Amino acid sequence: MEWLEQLLENIALLLADLGVPEAYLELGALGLIYLTAVVAVLLFILLLLGIVRRRARKKAQKLPEEELPEGEHAEEEQPSPGEDEEEALEEIAPPREEPMPPTPPQPVVPPVVPTAEVEAPRLSLFDRMRQGLAKTQASLVGRIDTLLRGSKAIDADLLEELEEILITADLGMKTTQDLVGALQQRLQRNELTDMETLRRALQDELTARLRLEAAPLDLSAAAPFVIMVVGVNGVGKTTTIGKLARQFKAQGKKVVLGAGDTFRAAAAEQLGIWGERSGVEVIRHKEGADPAAVAFDAAKAALARKADVLILDTAGRLHTKANLMEELKKVRRVLGREIPGAPHETLLVLDATTGQNALTQARLFNEAVEVTGIALTKLDGTAKGGIIVAIGNELALPVRYVGIGEGVEDLRPFDPEVFVAALFKKNDAHLDS
Numbered sequence: 001m002e003w004l005e006q007l008l009e010n011i012a013l014l015l016a017d018l019g020v021p022e023a024y025l026e027l028g029a030l031g032l033i034y035l036t037a038v039v040a041v042l043l044f045i046l047l048l049l050g051i052v053r054r055r056a057r058k059k060a061q062k063l064p065e066e067e068l069p070e071g072e073h074a075e076e077e078q079p080s081p082g083e084d085e086e087e088a089l090e091e092i093a094p095p096r097e098e099p100m101p102p103t104p105p106q107p108v109v110p111p112v113v114p115t116a117e118v119e120a121p122r123l124s125l126f127d128r129m130r131q132g133l134a135k136t137q138a139s140l141v142g143r144i145d146t147l148l149r150g151s152k153a154i155d156a157d158l159l160e161e162l163e164e165i166l167i168t169a170d171l172g173m174k175t176t177q178d179l180v181g182a183l184q185q186r187l188q189r190n191e192l193t194d195m196e197t198l199r200r201a202l203q204d205e206l207t208a209r210l211r212l213e214a215a216p217l218d219l220s221a222a223a224p225f226v227i228m229v230v231g232v233n234g235v236g237k238t239t240t241i242g243k244l245a246r247q248f249k250a251q252g253k254k255v256v257l258g259a260g261d262t263f264r265a266a267a268a269e270q271l272g273i274w275g276e277r278s279g280v281e282v283i284r285h286k287e288g289a290d291p292a293a294v295a296f297d298a299a300k301a302a303l304a305r306k307a308d309v310l311i312l313d314t315a316g317r318l319h320t321k322a323n324l325m326e327e328l329k330k331v332r333r334v335l336g337r338e339i340p341g342a343p344h345e346t347l348l349v350l351d352a353t354t355g356q357n358a359l360t361q362a363r364l365f366n367e368a369v370e371v372t373g374i375a376l377t378k379l380d381g382t383a384k385g386g387i388i389v390a391i392g393n394e395l396a397l398p399v400r401y402v403g404i405g406e407g408v409e410d411l412r413p414f415d416p417e418v419f420v421a422a423l424f425k426k427n428d429a430h431l432d433s
């Protein structure tokens with residue numbers, strides 16, 4: 001360690017020259033050496049880190065090239081195509097000299113399918129109905145089946161638990177008590193011998209109640225048969241009209257649509273697209289025009305074309321806004337003046353996902369414009385499809401149509417037997433997804 005002593009001595013001399021007192025010379029020299037050593041080690045570590053990072057970056061930049069499909073490598077080797085093609089290629093693949101930094105994996109976004117083109121050719125109409133009602137099926141019948149499987153006897157306790165399930169599936173208090181009361185009577189008459197008969201009885205009681213509210217539209221009752229479609233914002237009015245127009249047209253009917261939602265330009269546009277797709281005439285005015293004027297023109301057009309059906313769209317409105325409800329009354333009056341008895345159907349569109357709120361909407365719209373039928377949409381998006389039972393039982397309004405998806409075929413005339421059967425059919429694995 002002679003060299004170290006030598007170094008210490010030299011540094012001490014240097015410090016002495018700088019005027020450091022003699023008592024601190026040795027300590028100062030040691031301190032300086034220690035500091036220098038620490039700085040040197042730090043520099044070394046930084047250098048190492050730099051090298052490692054540069055290597056990692058080079059590797060990452062190389063990856064996208066290596067992962068290119070074989071075809072693209074092949075193109076590189078081929079003689080250069082025409083100039084245009086070369087430019088196009090450059091747009092797709094950036095030049096190799098300046099490789100792009102690696103991009104994180106992108107989520108797979110399903111392509112947007114136009115509403116009218118959504119079809120489900122693989123499933124029968126019944127299976128499609130089952131699929132559309134899957135959420136309600138799970139929350140209502142699924143839970144009932146679990147209860148029945150886990151119960152030993154059909155007694156007051158079991159019926160009480162059943163009552164709870166029915167209420168939480170949005171059948172409503174009145175309807176639920178009604179149903180459970182009917183089951184109690186059957187129990188007293190000794191008709192419920194086992195769980196399967198109880199299940200069957202519930203299915204029958206539900207169907208019987210729903211049958212009361214099923215009354216399909218009879219378009220032959222008037223010519224043109226005028227349907228005015230009303231409801232709050234976003235419930236599916238325009239889509240329902242589009243689907244109906246397409247279905248009526250397919251049945252050979254002459255259809256005219258009135259774009260009575262003049263609140264937004266996009267609304268008439270939306271109806272126009274449906275009309276175009278279905279080959280159906282759409283009467284529309286400019287944004288902000290009086291909806292009653294659209295109703296007037298649409299009625300005139302329907303008469304002139306000898307249409308079988310006229311369907312009038314209206315702007316979505318809150319059922320609590322009195323002035324907007326007045327506007328609807330005016331539209332009604334205009335239709336009635338032009339075509340005797342019109343509107344023959346005031347169809348209230350309700351969104352099943354709003355649950356009990358749908359009942360309030362129905363009451364207020366009914367007070368304002370005498371609703372004559374309901375289209376219940378978006379049953380596919382809710383576990384609370386039981387609301388359909390409450391609508392019939394508590395409002396005494398017929399459900400004309402149910403919506404179980406975005407496809408044209410997903411709007412169906414309401415058929416209680418099919419509806420309840422689809423809910424109660426025991427599960428197949430392929431429909432559970």
Ligand SMILES: Nc1nc2c(ncn2[C@@H]2O[C@H](COP(=O)(O)OP(=O)(O)OP(=O)(O)O)[C@@H](O)[C@H]2O)c(=O)[nH]1
Pocket residue numbers: 115231232233234235236237238239240261267315316317377378379380381402403404405406410
């Ligand atoms: N899943 C599902 N979606 C539906 C159904 N019916 C309508 N929709 C969707 O609901 C959304 C709103 O539909 P619109 O027809 O524009 O509703 P609207 O009542 O005319 O809305 P406003 O004109 O804004 O009041 C659209 O994305 C429709 O595709 C249905 O039965 N199931």
Ligand SMILES: [Mg+2]
Pocket residue numbers: 237238239261267313314316
């Ligand atoms: Mg609309």
